[in-house]
Amino acid sequence: MRHFFEKQRNILDFTLSSLLRRRGKNLALVVVYTLVVFTLGSVMFFTQAIKKEAALILKETPEIIVQRLVAGRHELLPLDYREKIRQIRGVAAVKERLWGYYFDPVTRANFTIMSSPLCERGLILGKGVSDLLKAKSGSIISLRNHEGYYKHFNVRGVFDHDSALVSADLILISEENFRTLFGIPDGKATDLVVTVRNKKEVPTIALKIFQLLPDTRSIVRDGILGTYEAAFDWRGGIILVILAGAGLAFFIFAWDKAAGLSAEEKREIGILKAIGWETSDVLQMKFWEGLSVSLCSFLVGVLLAYGHIFFSGAAFFKPALMGWSTLYPEFRLTPFISAYQIAVLFFLTVVPYTVATIIPSWRAATTDPDLIMRT
Amino acid sequence: MIELEDIRKIFNAGRPNEFLALDGISLHIEAHQVTVLKGPSGSGKTTLLGLLGCMARPTSGRIMLRGREIAGLPERFPTEIRRKTFGFIFQQFNLVKGISVLENVMLPAYPLGERFSALRQRAHGLLEMFNLMSKAANRVEWLSGGEAQRVAIARALVNNPAIIIADEPTAHLDTRLSGEFMDIIKDFKAVGKTILIASHDPIVFDSGVVDRVVEMRDGKIIACGDA
Numbered sequence: 001m002r003h004f005f006e007k008q009r010n011i012l013d014f015t016l017s018s019l020l021r022r023r024g025k026n027l028a029l030v031v032v033y034t035l036v037v038f039t040l041g042s043v044m045f046f047t048q049a050i051k052k053e054a055a056l057i058l059k060e061t062p063e064i065i066v067q068r069l070v071a072g073r074h075e076l077l078p079l080d081y082r083e084k085i086r087q088i089r090g091v092a093a094v095k096e097r098l099w100g101y102y103f104d105p106v107t108r109a110n111f112t113i114m115s116s117p118l119c120e121r122g123l124i125l126g127k128g129v130s131d132l133l134k135a136k137s138g139s140i141i142s143l144r145n146h147e148g149y150y151k152h153f154n155v156r157g158v159f160d161h162d163s164a165l166v167s168a169d170l171i172l173i174s175e176e177n178f179r180t181l182f183g184i185p186d187g188k189a190t191d192l193v194v195t196v197r198n199k200k201e202v203p204t205i206a207l208k209i210f211q212l213l214p215d216t217r218s219i220v221r222d223g224i225l226g227t228y229e230a231a232f233d234w235r236g237g238i239i240l241v242i243l244a245g246a247g248l249a250f251f252i253f254a255w256d257k258a259a260g261l262s263a264e265e266k267r268e269i270g271i272l273k274a275i276g277w278e279t280s281d282v283l284q285m286k287f288w289e290g291l292s293v294s295l296c297s298f299l300v301g302v303l304l305a306y307g308h309i310f311f312s313g314a315a316f317f318k319p320a321l322m323g324w325s326t327l328y329p330e331f332r333l334t335p336f337i338s339a340y341q342i343a344v345l346f347f348l349t350v351v352p353y354t355v356a357t358i359i360p361s362w363r364a365a366t367t368d369p370d371l372i373m374r375t
Numbered sequence: 376m377i378e379l380e381d382i383r384k385i386f387n388a389g390r391p392n393e394f395l396a397l398d399g400i401s402l403h404i405e406a407h408q409v410t411v412l413k414g415p416s417g418s419g420k421t422t423l424l425g426l427l428g429c430m431a432r433p434t435s436g437r438i439m440l441r442g443r444e445i446a447g448l449p450e451r452f453p454t455e456i457r458r459k460t461f462g463f464i465f466q467q468f469n470l471v472k473g474i475s476v477l478e479n480v481m482l483p484a485y486p487l488g489e490r491f492s493a494l495r496q497r498a499h500g501l502l503e504m505f506n507l508m509s510k511a512a513n514r515v516e517w518l519s520g521g522e523a524q525r526v527a528i529a530r531a532l533v534n535n536p537a538i539i540i541a542d543e544p545t546a547h548l549d550t551r552l553s554g555e556f557m558d559i560i561k562d563f564k565a566v567g568k569t570i571l572i573a574s575h576d577p578i579v580f581d582s583g584v585v586d587r588v589v590e591m592r593d594g595k596i597i598a599c600g601d602a
Contacts, residue, residue, distance in 0.1 A: 007488035014478065014485055021473030264472075271469045274430060275483040275530065276458030278451060368432075369457075370425030 015288040037301025045309040062193035076188040096189035115178040122154035128168030130158040146183035273369035282365040290357030294350040376406035382436035398594040414591035420573035429453035462531030464541040470515040501529040
């Protein structure tokens with residue numbers, strides 16, 4: 001075994017010397033390669049992280065949300081619906097929610113504002129909102145009410161959350177203040193959240209609610225999850241299709257660089273064979289060569305992609321991926337990567353290049369070494 | 376030590392450019408002697424050296440090394456024999472450019488899986504023997520012709536082969552360096568190495584160290600005798 005490792009070490013040593021000799025060519029290759037891994041990695045990390053964000057939110061999402069529709073539009077819902085739904089067998093609890101959006105013309109940000117029993121007076125701000133407005137606990141902020149007047153609120157606290165999407169844009173307010181701010185009369189709510197005793201009965205209860213209250217729609221948690229997944233996969237897919245072109249160009253480039261042995265490289269293989277290297281030794285050398293270039297680019301590319309997505313907020317292509325639902329204020333995705341993603345990226349990049357390096361060398365290495373004596 | 380029986384080598388067989396390089400060569404090479412293959416360009420010297428050194432296979436005929444047939448063995452075996460039995464000094468030296476003198480000398484031993492420190496020590500010993508220690512870290516392309524040849528010789532010796540094969544070793548050397556090369560050959564002979572040289576240089580085949588001269592022309596042996 002020691003013999004094997006010493007041999008690999010010696011061959012690797014020579015391989016690294018060889019790579020340094022063709023510094024320009026190999027450096028260009030590593031740069032282009034890293035760029036491709038970076039782009040592919042960024043797309044994968046981004047879509048996965050945003051899906052993960054969605055999953056974090058959905059974990060806390062109620063099983064059923066009931067909304068009232070008028071002419072297909074979301075409308076405020078009378079609170080007596082709450083009692084009607086509570087009568088349905090299998091329903092554990094029904095609770096009304098008051099929430100909406102607030103556009104702040106100064107920061108040009110759109111906040112989600114929600115009533116909460118946690119907040120009897122003043123406001124509690126999400127971390128993102130607090131950062132954007134530079135408001136801390138004790139600060140006073142003004143919100144414009146439905147009549148156009150500004151109303152001042154004390155900031156009571158700032159909260160963080162596992163999901164950046166939640167803490168980025170959420171403002172919690174008391175029910176009374178919410179109604180005053182937006183002019184929502186007592187007896188009306190934005191929607192109702194329904195908790196059921198048996199999770200398996202969710203679709204049945206959703207159907208019963210619809211039969212009982214035909215002007216409502218029930219949004220079930222799995223339905224939201226499916227929509228999110230489809231939306232993120234679709235957007236990730238668009239980018240992947242665009243990237244496929246770039247990827248193809250890279251593979252042509254890599255194939256040309258790796259597959260086309262120069263006369264000098266062929267001569268060297270001849271020398272190695274003439275001085276006692278076996279075909280398999282030459283192939284091992286080429287394997288280490290391909291692996292060094294591709295693994296190095298892979299690691300650098302993955303690290304850059306990680307930094308790009310989770311530290312710079314996917315600065316390069318967030319607008320393309322987010323489409324119309326561009327979120328303000330800015331938020332930073334929670335770092336999340338899976339072994340599966342890394343494995344997919346590895347097999348898409350490292351393996352093809354390493355194979356592309358070995359094949360032409362195999363052809364050169366199987367020729368008789370006496371050819372070198374004639375050159 | 377090496378026995379050749381009716382060796383024929385045809386290049387590009389069956390094609391319009393078919394070429395008969397060796398035609399019915401039979402030869403016995405003694406151990407611990409210096410044998411020179413002499414002849415003009417195209418006489419088949421280099422082809423014969425290639426076959427003797429297990430670098431290529433004959434089209435027909437038998438090659439016996441220490442009583443063992445080696446011409447028909449699968450690729451792995453001739454490589455093993457080549458690595459352990461032969462050390463090659465090429466006409467163009469064939470050093471690998473861009474790496475150091477030391478690395479070039481160690482190169483044939485890399486696939487043997489020897490401990491790196493032991494290998495480096497042996498290579499240093501060879502460089503010292505050929506007065507090249509000061510050049511150990513230099514790239515080979517910076518060497519003079521004589522230095523490059525001495526590096527090639529050191530490389531040929533790194534696996535301590537029993538047989539040294541040199542193809543036109545003085546072709547790129549002046550008279551003084553050619554003389555020095557023959558002195559090195561004399562030292563090899565003194566330590567019991569078998570030496571095979573292909574050359575049409577009188578400094579080589581007229582040298583007192585040579586035991587036997589085999590004269591070739593058009594792929595055939597036309598004369599064979601003691602020097």
